[in-house]
Amino acid sequence: MNIFEQLVIPPSSEHIGLLTVMQIISLLTFLPFAGITLGASVFSVYFKKRGKSTKNPLYIMMAKDVMDKLTAGKAAGFALGVLPMITIVLVYAQLLYGAKVISVSLLTLALILYIVSYVFIYNYKSAFQLEAVIGALKSGTLPGEVREYEDKVVYMGSRYGNWGISILLTAMFLFISGMTIASKPGVWGSVDNILKLLVSAPIWVNFLYFLSSSAMVTGGAILYFFFVWQGGVRPGNLDYAAAIKKYAVITAFAGTLIQPIFIFAGTLFLKPYNASSGVYAFAGFSLLALLLIGAMLYQIFKSSETNLSGAVFFLIFMLFTFTIVKDQLTFKNAMKEQYLVLGSKAEELAKEKQGMIVQVSGADGEKIYNEKCVACHKFDVKLVGPPYQETVPKYSGDLKKLAAFIYNPQKINPDYPAMPNQGLKQKEADAVAKYIMDKVGKK
Numbered sequence: 001m002n003i004f005e006q007l008v009i010p011p012s013s014e015h016i017g018l019l020t021v022m023q024i025i026s027l028l029t030f031l032p033f034a035g036i037t038l039g040a041s042v043f044s045v046y047f048k049k050r051g052k053s054t055k056n057p058l059y060i061m062m063a064k065d066v067m068d069k070l071t072a073g074k075a076a077g078f079a080l081g082v083l084p085m086i087t088i089v090l091v092y093a094q095l096l097y098g099a100k101v102i103s104v105s106l107l108t109l110a111l112i113l114y115i116v117s118y119v120f121i122y123n124y125k126s127a128f129q130l131e132a133v134i135g136a137l138k139s140g141t142l143p144g145e146v147r148e149y150e151d152k153v154v155y156m157g158s159r160y161g162n163w164g165i166s167i168l169l170t171a172m173f174l175f176i177s178g179m180t181i182a183s184k185p186g187v188w189g190s191v192d193n194i195l196k197l198l199v200s201a202p203i204w205v206n207f208l209y210f211l212s213s214s215a216m217v218t219g220g221a222i223l224y225f226f227f228v229w230q231g232g233v234r235p236g237n238l239d240y241a242a243a244i245k246k247y248a249v250i251t252a253f254a255g256t257l258i259q260p261i262f263i264f265a266g267t268l269f270l271k272p273y274n275a276s277s278g279v280y281a282f283a284g285f286s287l288l289a290l291l292l293i294g295a296m297l298y299q300i301f302k303s304s305e306t307n308l309s310g311a312v313f314f315l316i317f318m319l320f321t322f323t324i325v326k327d328q329l330t331f332k333n334a335m336k337e338q339y340l341v342l343g344s345k346a347e348e349l350a351k352e353k354q355g356m357i358v359q360v361s362g363a364d365g366e367k368i369y370n371e372k373c374v375a376c377h378k379f380d381v382k383l384v385g386p387p388y389q390e391t392v393p394k395y396s397g398d399l400k401k402l403a404a405f406i407y408n409p410q411k412i413n414p415d416y417p418a419m420p421n422q423g424l425k426q427k428e429a430d431a432v433a434k435y436i437m438d439k440v441g442k443k
């Protein structure tokens, strides 16, 4: 089941380079943004719950501000999440053209679920504003209508967050499964349904890697958008700033600490066809970046300074870059055979477009040759007509031209009599032309 098979055409080898660049740029937009959306939603839902149960308005404020600052507006959310994801799916559909692998189906499913989660999460976010409005109204007496409305909003605020997170997690699991399988041609045939994804160790390693990156980039984004971006927020409220800083650093630090485990595990799962010195180099860069991030987070935690936040956020993006380039190299190394196939398919298609190749289905060239041509032609000996080996090469692969001669022979060589018209249909002329051209080509 590959719904794109009809839509996409096999890319030529020059085209593949361009697609790879597009892929890296789209992943570099999508993965951090999806990571931040996931992290911010979990952070927000958790602190909202905690704020409600402890009746601490600071937590609720945190829950709301994190959503506001980290998930961007609806339009930006679409541009940073949905659009690059569509690009990624289309690029994979092209690169895996004709391959028997479920990756593209998984990525498509992931895309649909991602869009659903996006709707839930933005509804969860709007519920905060509505709750605030109702909160303000509550100081007076509430009309019955508004009270009904309040129940709905509270429901949205609690349920939509949870639903959004679960669906987003599922979408990301499928997305990462699709990418992981794509770079392992060895398992293309065997991993053919969704249940098998759940027992695949390399998929889990990559998924947990994504979750730890998500924690890291969320923590980094909170530090950045609360303390650096446009001079920081709510400067008067020191308690609030301290609490935000503490939880942001803890979140980022947790991700940073466990990430090396998955980098090592990931390299263990590399197949020989995946590995190259570039892959190991980028794994090394990742570890180095992690070390720096960890050290800076520790500095921020220890001192009351937050001015390293910008650098941390930047380094986290570098880390994403290293990881994505490493994964794309892993993929590219594994694709050598697939790209050769694609190259020849693309060439065939280009020829077909220029009219050098014609569709010959329906007529049997060899049969026609045996019935209508053997009397006067052999491939290597002169009979009434010249041997094909002498005449066919001059058409240098142009089937259309050869078929045109057979369909309607013209006088050519003064040493021979004219060839009588054999009364073939165009389709038959095409078929026999292809047959003799293929045969001459093989000799």
Ligand code: HEC
Pocket: 368, 369, 372, 373, 374, 375, 376, 377, 384, 385, 386, 391, 392, 405, 406, 410, 411, 412, 413, 414, 416, 417, 418, 419, 420, 422, 424, 432, 433
């Ligand atoms: C009655 C004999 C005869 C039959 C049957 C015949 N040919 Fe020919 N064919 C000739 C002769 C003679 C020539 C040389 C014509 C010329 O050079 O003007 C020729 C030339 C050709 C050439 C060379 C054209 C070129 O550009 O030099 C091709 C290709 C060819 N025939 C294909 C076929 C095919 C395919 C069939 C069967 C469908 C076929 N012929 C049946 C006699 C025949």
